Amino acid sequence: MPHYARNGREPRIRLALLKPFQGRLRIGELLRGQSIIMVSKAKKTVALPAVVDLDSLDAIRDGLLDAVEDGSVAVAADGVQRVSTNALFMLISAAGTAQRNNFDFTILQPSAAMTAAIERLGLGAQFKGMMR
Numbered sequence: 001m002p003h004y005a006r007n008g009r010e011p012r013i014r015l016a017l018l019k020p021f022q023g024r025l026r027i028g029e030l031l032r033g034q035s036i037i038m039v040s041k042a043k044k045t046v047a048l049p050a051v052v053d054l055d056s057l058d059a060i061r062d063g064l065l066d067a068v069e070d071g072s073v074a075v076a077a078d079g080v081q082r083v084s085t086n087a088l089f090m091l092i093s094a095a096g097t098a099q100r101n102n103f104d105f106t107i108l109q110p111s112a113a114m115t116a117a118i119e120r121l122g123l124g125a126q127f128k129g130m131m132r
Contacts, residue, residue: 043104047076052087060087064094072104080114085121092126107131 044067049056067073075091091107098105107130110118118127 042070043072043074044070045074045076045108048080048083050079050081052080052083054084054086057084057087057090061090064090068094068098068101068103068105073098073106075105075107076109077107077114078109078111080111083114083117085117088118088121088123088127091130092123095130105130 046060046063046067048060052060064073064075073094095105107127110127110131115131118124
């Protein structure tokens with residue numbers, strides 16, 4: 001049985017839309033008195049295997065998802081010998097998710113093979129800001 005408002009009409013349903021918080025808060029700072037937001041300062045590192053192909057994407061994706069949800073991410077790419085196009089697009093997507101959550105996303109010391117694949121596919125502009 002529905003619960004009616006005092007005026008006898010059905011109450012309007014109010015929906016809350018969740019949007020990413022655009023500002024940055026300090027650890028323990030209150031968000032307009034609602035709740036405490038804790039910001040993680042630790043940067044998680046995800047190491048890419050030598051061969052980043054379709055067989056390894058699921059495990060890499062799971063590691064990236066966990067890391068991106070918790071804070072800033074560093075991807076160790078110095079040992080990559082071969083990388084698939086899908087893996088590069090997954091890294092671009094993960095970087096976008098991190099950016100929307102106001103976290104850093106960096107690719108540390110990409111190997112020559114990875115850099116060559118990025119350039120060959122014309123993705124240099126997308127990777128430019130994240131490679132260190």
